[in-house]
Amino acid sequence: MTERPAATLTFDSGLTDQIEAAQLAMSAELLGHAADMLGDRAVTAPQLRFLAECLTEALRDVHRIAESRGARLVSLACGEAQSAGESAPDL
Template identity: 45%
Template sequence: MSTTDTARLLPWSSPDGNPCFLVGDGTGYVSRIADEMEEAQLDSAAGLIKEARHLLDARTWTPGELHLLAVELTSSLTDVHRVAKSRGARLTMSDVDGPEADEDPGDHNIGDEGSGPRLPAEAFG
C-alpha cells in the first residue's frame, strides 16, 4: 500500500453485518459511490431532524409515532456515526493541526464546509 492509499470505512456493511473497507487514493468509482451514499445519509438525517422537531413540537403524538421516530432516529444516528468515523479516520495531520500560518482563523463562519475543530480519528473509535 502506498503512502497515499488509506483504508476507508464505507457507508454500508457486508451481508453478515461486518464493516466494509476500501483501500485506495479516494478517486475511484467505489469512492464516488460511497461519497454519494454518505451525502444521502446526511441529507436523510437532516430531514429526520426536522420531522422529529415537528412531531415533538405538536405535542399530540401517539406512543406508536414516538416508537417509530425512535427507530428511525436510531437508524439514522447509526449511519451518521459511521460517516463521522470514516471521515475522522481520513483526516490528515495537517487538518488536525489547525489553520495554516497565513490563514486567519476568523475567516471561517459557523456552518461553512470544513469549519470547526478537527478531531483525530481516535476520537471516533
C-alpha cells in the same frame, strides 16, 4: 464440484461520497420531522417509538460516516507525512 471464489469488494470513493451525502441529507430531514412531531401534542406513543427507531438508525449512519471520514483523514495525514519523510502527525 468446483467452488467459486469469494466476491471481491472494491472501494469506489465517489459512490461512497454519494451514499454518505444522501444519508446525511435524510438525517437532516428526519431531524426537522422529529422537531415537528415533538411539538405536536396529538402524537401517539407508537409514533414516537417509530420516530426514536428512525432517529437511532440515522444516528448510527452519521456516526459511521464520521468514523469513516476520520479514518480517511488520518490515513491521508500519515501518507502525506511519509511522502515528506516526516513522522505521522498526532491526531
